[in-house]
Amino acid sequence: MRYETVIGLEVHVELATESKIFCSCSAKFGGEQNDHVCPACCGMPGMLPIVNKHVVDLGMTAGMMLNCDINRTTTFDKKSYYYPDLPCSYQTTQLFSPVAVNGLVDIETSQGKRQIRIKQIHMEEDAGKLVHDDWSDTSLVDFNRTSVPLIEIVSQPDLHSAEEVIAYLERLRSLLRFARVSDCRMEQGSMRCDVNLSVRPEGSNVLGVRTEMKNMNSLSAIERAIEYETARHIDAIENGTEELVQETRRWDDLKGKSFSMRTKENAGDYRYFPDPNIMPVVIDDEWFDRIKATLPELPEVKKARYMTELGLGEYDAQQLCDSRALCDCFEQAYAVCGNAKEAANYLISDCMNMLNKAGLTADQLSINGESLGKLIKLVTEGTVSRPNAKKILAALFEQDIDPETYAKDNGFIVSNDTDLLKTVVKAVVASDPKTVADYKAGKEKVLMALFGRCMKELKGNCDPQTLREVLIEEVMNS
Amino acid sequence: MEKTTLISLEKLNQLRLTDEQRDSVLAFFDAQSGRLAELNAIDTESVERMVHVMPIMTVVRDDVEKKLFTRDELQKGAPETLDGYWQVPRLVD
Numbered sequence: 001m002r003y004e005t006v007i008g009l010e011v012h013v014e015l016a017t018e019s020k021i022f023c024s025c026s027a028k029f030g031g032e033q034n035d036h037v038c039p040a041c042c043g044m045p046g047m048l049p050i051v052n053k054h055v056v057d058l059g060m061t062a063g064m065m066l067n068c069d070i071n072r073t074t075t076f077d078k079k080s081y082y083y084p085d086l087p088c089s090y091q092t093t094q095l096f097s098p099v100a101v102n103g104l105v106d107i108e109t110s111q112g113k114r115q116i117r118i119k120q121i122h123m124e125e126d127a128g129k130l131v132h133d134d135w136s137d138t139s140l141v142d143f144n145r146t147s148v149p150l151i152e153i154v155s156q157p158d159l160h161s162a163e164e165v166i167a168y169l170e171r172l173r174s175l176l177r178f179a180r181v182s183d184c185r186m187e188q189g190s191m192r193c194d195v196n197l198s199v200r201p202e203g204s205n206v207l208g209v210r211t212e213m214k215n216m217n218s219l220s221a222i223e224r225a226i227e228y229e230t231a232r233h234i235d236a237i238e239n240g241t242e243e244l245v246q247e248t249r250r251w252d253d254l255k256g257k258s259f260s261m262r263t264k265e266n267a268g269d270y271r272y273f274p275d276p277n278i279m280p281v282v283i284d285d286e287w288f289d290r291i292k293a294t295l296p297e298l299p300e301v302k303k304a305r306y307m308t309e310l311g312l313g314e315y316d317a318q319q320l321c322d323s324r325a326l327c328d329c330f331e332q333a334y335a336v337c338g339n340a341k342e343a344a345n346y347l348i349s350d351c352m353n354m355l356n357k358a359g360l361t362a363d364q365l366s367i368n369g370e371s372l373g374k375l376i377k378l379v380t381e382g383t384v385s386r387p388n389a390k391k392i393l394a395a396l397f398e399q400d401i402d403p404e405t406y407a408k409d410n411g412f413i414v415s416n417d418t419d420l421l422k423t424v425v426k427a428v429v430a431s432d433p434k435t436v437a438d439y440k441a442g443k444e445k446v447l448m449a450l451f452g453r454c455m456k457e458l459k460g461n462c463d464p465q466t467l468r469e470v471l472i473e474e475v476m477n478s
Numbered sequence: 479m480e481k482t483t484l485i486s487l488e489k490l491n492q493l494r495l496t497d498e499q500r501d502s503v504l505a506f507f508d509a510q511s512g513r514l515a516e517l518n519a520i521d522t523e524s525v526e527r528m529v530h531v532m533p534i535m536t537v538v539r540d541d542v543e544k545k546l547f548t549r550d551e552l553q554k555g556a557p558e559t560l561d562g563y564w565q566v567p568r569l570v571d
Contacts, residue, residue, distance in 0.1 A: 017541050018542065019544070024546065025543070025544075032562060034563065035562075037552055038547045044552075053539060056538065075529045075530075096527070130569065132568065138558075139565075139568050141565075141566055279532070279537075
């Protein structure tokens with residue numbers, strides 16, 4: 001018998017805010033334990049939550065990017081469960097009127113294009129972190145992450161393979177990064193995923209027993225977990241190896257297996273009820289329109305425009321469109337220098353190399369696009385040589401400088417002094433008769449050695465084409 | 479209410495009822511079911527959900543980070559701490 005895997009995802013995304021969802025503590029990742037805490041996020045008696053407006057901004061932005069309807073009156077609810085990393089013994093979340101509902105996400109796999117339905121996006125607070133201390137046989141609680149704002153994106157069970165799941169997650173990550181909703185760094189836990197999976201005979205419209213794997217934070221682990229869990233379900237159905245039950249499971253990537261954690265709770269177990277401490281959030285037309293006006297051009301639309309209007313190749317356009325920061329910098333640079341190919345090259349090769357060396361991602365690029373455009377203009381007009389442009393770019397990476405002033409201050413302006421050029425070339429040629437003889441004998445490549453030495457003597461400040469012409473003339477006449 | 483549901487609720491609330499107590503609770507809920515059926519029979523299709531008893535909306539604050547308390551201040555009343563952590567009985571999922 002052939003089987004169909006049915007998968008629905010709950011994706012948690014930490015929002016790019018400065019402060020937490022209900023208090024003013026820092027929402028930054030990391031920090032000394034319990035350094036980003038206050039009585040509100042520690043759940044001390046009498047403290048009341050105040051909603052961070054930017055969280056609602058980002059919830060709406062995510063909803064609009066995923067083609068959802070925005071609930072203009074959105075409310076918070078309490079989800080009760082006890083655990084030491086949840087100091088209030090309830091999580092403030094949204095059940096009855098989430099910020100966004102009924103969305104659609106386009107994905108593309110080897111099987112073609114499909115649309116995945118989004119059931120809802122709700123805003124909620126994250127839990128803290130527990131460290132298990134074997135020495136003292138206790139658990140240690142860090143509340144820094146408690147109340148860090150999240151959105152949970154709940155899909156309908158429309159996915160049918162690991163490939164589709166990966167395509168969906170990559171699409172979500174691209175859209176949310178582009179809209180600056182989140183950095184979506186799975187390795188830091190700012191994007192993590194619960195996989196709900198069941199298996200049924202192909203053609204059946206009855207769902208099988210559903211299991212959930214929680215807090216998956218690597219695409220490759222998700223792929224392996226889906227393949228394992230699908231095989232386990234089919235084995236149980238066909239061979240009766242075990243009884244499938246609705247439950248939450250933990251994926252152990254090292255062992256390549258999933259393990260039962262607990263019987264799956266239902267909504268009733270959490271005793272959801274409207275949070276009486278937070279009045280409804282009402283999104284008026286002005287607020288709605290302001291967020292709508294900030295939505296970015298979609299990456300695929302931008303990519304097509306870069307290719308058709310600016311003449312970039314598909315590879316270059318795709319590389320740029322992987323990051324909103326690269327796109328913004330590219331567009332600012334292009335507006336100044338008018339040379340799309342040069343701007344793309346500097347960003348994709350030189351800037352990305354510098355980012356990689358600094359351990360930063362493309363989204364952390366902070367180079368001023370206008371300054372980059374000015375630098376490219378200096379290069380294409382022949383005012384600064386390419387080797388020296390790299391030095392100026394390195395300085396620009398550290399701080400925003402005016403490339404022309406920096407070039408002048410550091411002696412990087414290409415010299416028009418042809419007498420100096422000829423003097424240097426003459427001296428280099430005279431010092432190396434063997435290489436000159438080799439060139440004359442037909443070994444054209446050796447000219448590069450002489451060229452390099454001349455360039456070094458001139459500190460890179462000459463037009464390469466002029467140098468080459470003067471050098472060949474000098475060699476042939478010597 | 480089914481007996482299995484009651485047992486599930488007992489477990490969630492860390493209660494242990496005797497069979498006699500269970501019968502009494504189930505009888506109580508059965509008595510309420512008629513009243514609930516009456517409520518469920520009311521057509522609320524066109525009635526807007528009440529989200530709060532007062533017709534007011536929440537205030538929101540700007541996304542500005544402020545450090546208002548130190549860790550030491552917050553942990554003054556903690557029964558146990560270790561290296562800046564709150565220390566609790568061991569819990570492993």
